[in-house]
Amino acid sequence: MRNVYEFIEKYKRLSIIGMEKNVGKTTLLNKLINDVGSKKILGITSIGRDGEDIDVVTSTDKPRIYIRRGSIIATGRDCLSKCDITKEILYVTDFTTPMGDIVIIRALSDGYVDIAGPSYNKQVKEIISLMENFGSELTIIDGALSRKSTAISDVSDATILATGAALSLDMLKVVEETKKTVNFLMLEDFKERAEEIKKDFETVKALYIKRDGSKTYIDVNNSVDLAKKIKENLTDEVEYFCIRGAITEKIMETFIETRGCFLNLNIIVEDGTKFFIDNGLYNKAKMCGIKFKVLNKINLLFITCNPHSPLGIDFNKNEFKKRLEEEVSVPVIDVVGDENEIY
Structure with missing residues (x-):
C-alpha cells in the first residue's frame, strides 16, 4: 500500500481534473491540503471557480476548501470577501475574470477560501510561476467542468483524475467512460516530429x-x-x-x-x-x-472514485472501485472510504 503523498512528493505542479461536476475533486483537494500541507508550502489556484458552498451550476451542496496557514492562493478579487482567513496580499495581476482580477495572497491563518482562477493555460502558467516565486513548493491547479486542459504537460508535472456516480446513474457507463478518458490521457507521445x-x-x-x-x-x-x-x-x-x-x-x-x-x-x-x-x-x-x-504526454498518477451521487442514488463503493480497477491501468482510490490509501 502507498499513501497519496508518496505518489506526489517528487512533483512541483499537480493538476486535478474531473469527469463531471460533483465527482469528488474538492474532497480530494481538501485531503491533499490536509495531508501534504503539513510537509510542504502549498500554492492553490483553479481554472474557473471553486470553493463555494453551493455549486453554481448544479445548485447542490458541496464541500468548501479549507487551507492551512502559510498556503499561497491565487483567486479573483471579488472572492477575497468570501475567504475567512487572515491574509497578506502578495501580488495583483492584470488577469481579468468574472470574479475580478486575479490576486495572489498568503494565508496567515487556517480557514475557508473561495477560489476563482484564470481561464487560459498561458495565464495559469504565469500564476504558477508567481506563486513559486513567493515560496510555493507544490502548486495544485483545480480544474473546472469540461476544462481538462490543465492536465497537459506544459502546465502541470502530474495529474489526478476524479470520477464518480455524478457522471451517470449507470455504474457500467461511468466505468466505461472513465476507462476511455484514462486511455486518452495516457496516450503515447509522438516524438519523431x-x-x-x-x-x-x-x-x-x-x-x-x-x-x-x-x-x-x-x-x-x-x-x-x-x-x-x-x-x-x-x-x-x-x-x-x-x-x-x-x-x-x-x-x-x-x-x-x-x-x-x-x-x-x-x-x-x-x-x-x-x-x-x-x-x-x-x-x-x-x-x-x-x-x-x-504531442504532450500527460502523467496520470491515479484516479479517485466517488460512489456518491448528488441525486441521492449511490453506487456500492466496493463494487464500483473493483470494476474500475479491472478496467484502468492506474491505481484507484476512494478518498474517503480508503482512508487515504491506494492499492
Whole structure:
C-alpha cells in the first residue's frame, strides 16, 4: 500500500481534473491540503471557480476548501470577501475574470477560501510561476467542468483524475467512460516530429504528413470545413493527420466514413484532453486502423472514485472501485472510504 503523498512528493505542479461536476475533486483537494500541507508550502489556484458552498451550476451542496496557514492562493478579487482567513496580499495581476482580477495572497491563518482562477493555460502558467516565486513548493491547479486542459504537460508535472456516480446513474457507463478518458490521457507521445508539428500549429489548424514526408496544410475555422478538407485530401499516401484543437464527433465520423481512402492512419493531437468522442466512435476508429498519439504526454498518477451521487442514488463503493480497477491501468482510490490509501 502507498499513501497519496508518496505518489506526489517528487512533483512541483499537480493538476486535478474531473469527469463531471460533483465527482469528488474538492474532497480530494481538501485531503491533499490536509495531508501534504503539513510537509510542504502549498500554492492553490483553479481554472474557473471553486470553493463555494453551493455549486453554481448544479445548485447542490458541496464541500468548501479549507487551507492551512502559510498556503499561497491565487483567486479573483471579488472572492477575497468570501475567504475567512487572515491574509497578506502578495501580488495583483492584470488577469481579468468574472470574479475580478486575479490576486495572489498568503494565508496567515487556517480557514475557508473561495477560489476563482484564470481561464487560459498561458495565464495559469504565469500564476504558477508567481506563486513559486513567493515560496510555493507544490502548486495544485483545480480544474473546472469540461476544462481538462490543465492536465497537459506544459502546465502541470502530474495529474489526478476524479470520477464518480455524478457522471451517470449507470455504474457500467461511468466505468466505461472513465476507462476511455484514462486511455486518452495516457496516450503515447509522438516524438519523431513533435517540435516540427508544434511549429506548424502556430499558423495552421491541421495538416497531413504523407509517407514520403511531404505535407499538406489545412487552415479552416470550423469542423464542417475541416471535414470537407479531410475528404478532399485523404489518400492511402497519408501517414499522419495532425490537428490543433479538439477531435469532435464530426471529424471522427468523417474519417470512419472515408476509411476506404487510407490504410493505417495515425491521428496526432496536442494532448489527451482534446478528444470529445463517445466510446462507439472510439472503437470504430480503432477497427478502421486509426491510431492516436499526442504531442504532450500527460502523467496520470491515479484516479479517485466517488460512489456518491448528488441525486441521492449511490453506487456500492466496493463494487464500483473493483470494476474500475479491472478496467484502468492506474491505481484507484476512494478518498474517503480508503482512508487515504491506494492499492
